[in-house]
Amino acid sequence: MGETLRELLIIAIGSALVSNVVLSQFYGLCPFLGVSKQLKTASGMGIAVIFVITLASLVSGAIYQFILQRFHIEYLRTIVFILVIAALVQFVEMFLKKKIPALYQSLGVFLPLITTNCAVLGTALTNVQKEYNILYGVVNGFATAGGFAIAICILAGIREKMQYNDIPKPFQGMPIVLVTAGLMAIAFCGFSGLL
Amino acid sequence: MSKEKEMTAGKVFFNGLIKENPTFVLMLGMCPTLAVTTSAINGFGMGMTTMVVLTMSNIIISMLRGIIPDKVRIPAFIVIIASFVTIVGQFLEAYIPALNDALGMFIPLIVVNCIILGRAEAFASKNNFILSMFDGLGMGLGFTVALTCIGLVRELLGAHKIFGISFAELAAMIGAGEGVTGWLQSQSPIAIFVMAPGAFFVLAALTAIQNVVRSKKEQRGEKTKIQSGCSHDCMNCGDSACEHRFYDPDGKDCAVGR
Numbered sequence: 001m002g003e004t005l006r007e008l009l010i011i012a013i014g015s016a017l018v019s020n021v022v023l024s025q026f027y028g029l030c031p032f033l034g035v036s037k038q039l040k041t042a043s044g045m046g047i048a049v050i051f052v053i054t055l056a057s058l059v060s061g062a063i064y065q066f067i068l069q070r071f072h073i074e075y076l077r078t079i080v081f082i083l084v085i086a087a088l089v090q091f092v093e094m095f096l097k098k099k100i101p102a103l104y105q106s107l108g109v110f111l112p113l114i115t116t117n118c119a120v121l122g123t124a125l126t127n128v129q130k131e132y133n134i135l136y137g138v139v140n141g142f143a144t145a146g147g148f149a150i151a152i153c154i155l156a157g158i159r160e161k162m163q164y165n166d167i168p169k170p171f172q173g174m175p176i177v178l179v180t181a182g183l184m185a186i187a188f189c190g191f192s193g194l195l
Numbered sequence: 196m197s198k199e200k201e202m203t204a205g206k207v208f209f210n211g212l213i214k215e216n217p218t219f220v221l222m223l224g225m226c227p228t229l230a231v232t233t234s235a236i237n238g239f240g241m242g243m244t245t246m247v248v249l250t251m252s253n254i255i256i257s258m259l260r261g262i263i264p265d266k267v268r269i270p271a272f273i274v275i276i277a278s279f280v281t282i283v284g285q286f287l288e289a290y291i292p293a294l295n296d297a298l299g300m301f302i303p304l305i306v307v308n309c310i311i312l313g314r315a316e317a318f319a320s321k322n323n324f325i326l327s328m329f330d331g332l333g334m335g336l337g338f339t340v341a342l343t344c345i346g347l348v349r350e351l352l353g354a355h356k357i358f359g360i361s362f363a364e365l366a367a368m369i370g371a372g373e374g375v376t377g378w379l380q381s382q383s384p385i386a387i388f389v390m391a392p393g394a395f396f397v398l399a400a401l402t403a404i405q406n407v408v409r410s411k412k413e414q415r416g417e418k419t420k421i422q423s424g425c426s427h428d429c430m431n432c433g434d435s436a437c438e439h440r441f442y443d444p445d446g447k448d449c450a451v452g453r
Contacts (some may be wrong), residue, residue: 014426025230026394027304028226030226075285076281077303078281079274083270083273086270118304118307118308119305122300170407171406172406173406174222175399175402176357178396178402182399185390186387186393189390195224
């Protein structure tokens with residue numbers, strides 16, 4: 001039991017900080033750069049991503065273990081996972097709209113945008129590649145998405161402050177955001193000594 | 196008649212390669228662009244793999260464009276694309292395992308590369324299969340060229356290598372003296388450029404150049420808005436010139452063409 005917890009903690013820290021999903025793995029750059037203009041929307045996006053990736057890790061892990069592995073059709077995982085994720089997001093959206101409107105108000109707008117986000121599929125496939133079981137996969141998914149939320153919130157905070165800065169004209173807009181992301185990536189390199 | 200068709204096919208091809216280059220102009224597919232360009236060869240391999248998938252899926256989607264109902268077109272496109280990605284992935288695993296290892300997770304992730312779904316939506320679902328094939332080839336080749344160039348820059352600065360050959364080896368090859376070779380060996384590269392942060396810096400420089408070019412064009416009064424390549428999903432659209440691109444806090448998420 002203690003051993004399992006220790007392993008899970010190592011996986012979680014590794015996925016959230018050491019090999020951060022956007023800053024060192026480069027999954028999910030589009031929302032990272034696109035939705036990080038304001039802290040409020042960025043945190044909403046972060047929470048929605050945590051929600052979807054954790055759920056997708058659970059469902060894809062279960063499908064892989066109980067269906068794909070059982071019938072020896074592992075090579076179909078890319079097709080199956082992307083369809084499952086797309087259907088799952090649609091379903092979650094409908095469910096929230098109907099049952100928990102308050103949560104839908106805050107997360108709903110982000111959900112359809114996450115479907116084709118490569119972080120979701122990437123995490124599902126990483127879980128399979130590293131041969132995690134369902135529990136490990138869910139923890140890894142949650143931690144990965146947590147890392148995404150941390151990164152997008154930091155970037156949004158910096159961008160809010162940066163709005164009033166005098167930036168050279170060619171670097172206005174996307175370039176300065178990328179430079180900021182690069183500096184953040186350097187900072188996150190510092191976590192590599194953690195494990 | 197047939198000559199006219201060829202003309203159009205050529206135009207479509209060069210449109211993808213230069214005028215609407217997916218990386219430098221449309222800014223699509225940024226995740227693989229940053230992740231796999233640690234060397235020119237990796238960039239080239241990723242570009243070629245994407246080109247094959249893009250061309251094949253463009254051909255099939257354009258042939259099926261009359262059959263797929265409009266409402267389920269996106270899932271249908273995704274299934275077609277995912278099938279080709281699986282085939283190409285299996286092929287690479289069997290015949291070019293080194294490249295397969297280097298690209299890793301980014302081969303299955305071609306499925307969610309916005310270039311492919313974007314071209315399916317913007318071009319292949321509206322045009323015949325010959326034009327779609329050339330669009331796929333042009334866009335794919337444009338992506339390959341861009342990735343190879345970025346990989347080359349990062350390799351040059353970050354590892355002092357060109358296509359995997361170090362400067363010192365290169366100097367020895369062209370017959371430079373002992374002094375030159377030794378001096379080149381003693382120089383340490385800027386290692387950060389092959390690491391993750393370097394990717395962001397190279398892309399930042401690239402977009403800054405693009406901004407300068409665009410503002411010059413605007414001063415001359417030329418049209419800078421890119422017409423095609425804009426699909427409905429803004430979150431996966433890298434076109435930084437698009438004004439609807441960012442999420443609108445008033446509750447209406449970005450809605451191009453809606």
